[in-house]
Amino acid sequence: MxxxxxxxxxxxxxxxxxxxxxxxxxxxxxxxxxxxxxxxxxxxxxxxxxxxxxxxxxxxxxxxxxxxxxxxxxxxxxxxxxxxxxxxxxxxxxxxxxxxxxxxxxxxxxxxxxxxxxxxxxxxxxxxxxxxxxxxxxxxxxxxxxxxxxxxxxxxxxxxxxxxxxxxxxxxxxxxxNVMIDTLHYNLASATPSAHTLAEAGAAFTQGYGLLTLHRPSNVDDADVLRRLLTELAGISHETPLVFPVHPRTRARISEAGLDALLSDANILLLPPQGYLEMLGLMRDARMVLTDSGGIQEETTALGVPCITLRESTERPITVAQGTNTIVGTDAAAIRKAYREVMDLGGKAGRQPEHxxxxxxxxxxxxxxxxxxxxxxx
CATH class of the missing domain: 3.40.50.2000 (Glycogen Phosphorylase B;)
Known part of the structure; x- marks a missing residue:
């Protein structure tokens, strides 16, 4: 036995x-x-x-x-x-x-x-x-x-x-x-539609938006870098509205640097941190994503959504080589160039990496x- x-x-x-x-x-x-x-x-x-x-x-x-x-x-x-x-x-x-x-x-x-x-x-x-x-x-x-x-x-x-x-x-x-992508596949059908999240927040738009996240210390702790980023992003928002779920630490750094006016004068919808299903819906339906997050570089590749990464390097090179990710750093001209490539040419199509x-x-x-x-x- x-x-x-x-x-x-x-x-x-x-x-x-x-x-x-x-x-x-x-x-x-x-x-x-x-x-x-x-x-x-x-x-x-x-x-x-x-x-x-x-x-x-x-x-x-x-x-x-x-x-x-x-x-x-x-x-x-x-x-x-x-x-x-x-x-x-x-x-x-x-x-x-x-x-x-x-x-x-x-x-x-x-x-x-x-x-x-x-x-x-x-x-x-x-x-x-x-x-x-x-x-x-x-x-x-x-x-x-x-x-x-x-x-x-x-x-x-x-x-x-x-x-x-x-x-x-x-x-x-x-x-x-990638177990992160396991979770994405498992939950995609249950993702909260972006139209619902945006309507709840009182947005004047429900499509054609860019999704923005910022939280890296290298981007938010240096007031000059933060000002440069927000100035360029505010400019982009006048053509493409941006949805910005703001990390509490990022929100504090923006206020400490005296940069709140840059956001109030822009077409940027500020949201509190979102749940997974809400964020997944916002990513899935976005025209593009601008981010300094590692995980979002992977998720946008899996979703086929163009990603502009506001960092000088990535630990996830496959998202650049095979996916939809473009690394631009914090240089305003590089950000604008990548943005124009998405708007005028559709951005990188990418493909699903192995496994x-x-x-x-x-x-x-x-x-x-x-x-x-x-x-x-x-």
Whole structure:
């Protein structure tokens, strides 16, 4: 008589909004019958807007966390240290087979570091992405987490080359695709129509708009850069109205720099931060997207919507090589040129990158279950 194998318990970590979209399909795949895995969820509380966290968990059908550390805000050092202090007792109590972290936020590196110090294997989803800009805190988090990881799952084939250059063995690396795009495919039919979101906000337009997001410290913390960006974007808005869900920190920096008038005189609709389904609808229906977000570069490629990235580099080069993304930095002339190419020529059409098919989480589950069954987990 066959003996039923006990499912390997995997402790999955989320901490901030970008993690939520990545963890949802992973939790579904791990907890599916017959997966050989049992997932539990720790939310560090790095994203400390309780209402927004609830909205994302509800919209994405993420189970309530088994543990919520409630860390909250602070400097990078404070936040990372607080997460480590609160995560260690959780590991002592649960002793999982492995700890899975996603992305590149402070929770990612903090929990990976605690796990490896306690001899618990680390799994990194979205490994190997590199911008080449170590001035970005996320770049440091990516590099260090990959060095600590026992199993690394990548979103694009070039990531394996980055990891090999850093001395990471290829037998640890698996190209599975993009779990963010799993979430997009799973929820696209349920996306809130942009016309509904815009009507609720009292917009005078319902189509032909551009979607704008800004939150990177390099763009919003330097008043001169922020002024240059907003001046050019305000100019664009007189031809193409812009919808701007404003991050609270960005809103504060705009006011501190005395730049509110630039927005009030422009055809820019300011919105509070949006839920996932609302943002997905706004992206899907936009004429173009202007952003400094990494995840939005991927989502616009999957949606086939032209993306103008207001950064000097990207850790997601496939969105440029195969997708709809154009990198312009913060130079006004470069922004205007890319904008005109979208308006006059339609922008980059792009194509779907390999394995961006909505099945990445299932591939991860199969590989991880086999890895655990082979006795390589704790």
């Amino acid at each position: 066959a003996i039923e194998q006990t499912a390997a318990r995997i402790l999955c970590v989320v901490g901030a909004r970008p993690n939520f979209m990545k963890i949802a399909p992973i939790m579904r795949a791990f907890n599916a019958p017959g997966s050989g895995l049992q997932a539990s969820l720790v939310h560090t509380g790095q994203h400390y807007d309780a209402a927004m966290k609830h909205a994302f968990f509800e919209q994405l059908h993420i189970p309530e966390p088994d543990v919520d550390l409630g860390v909250g805000s602070g400097t990078h050092a404070e936040q990372t240290a607080h997460i480590m202090l609160k995560f260690e007792p959780v590991l002592d109590a649960q002793r999982p087979a492995a700890v899975l972290v996603v992305g590149d936020v402070n929770s990612t590196i903090a929990c990976a570091l605690v796990a490896v110090k306690k001899g618990i294997p680390v799994i990194h989803v979205e490994a190997g992405l590199r911008s080449g800009d170590r001035g970005m805190p996320e770049e440091i988090n990516r590099i260090l987490t990959d060095q600590l990881s026992d199993l690394l799952f990548t979103t694009e084939a070039s990531a394996a080359d980055n990891l090999e250059r850093e001395g990471i063995s290829r037998d640890k690396v698996h190209f599975v695709g 961006w098919d909505g099945q990445a989480a299932e591939r991860i589950a199969v590989i991880l279950a086999r890895w655990c069954a082979d006795g390589r987990a704790a």
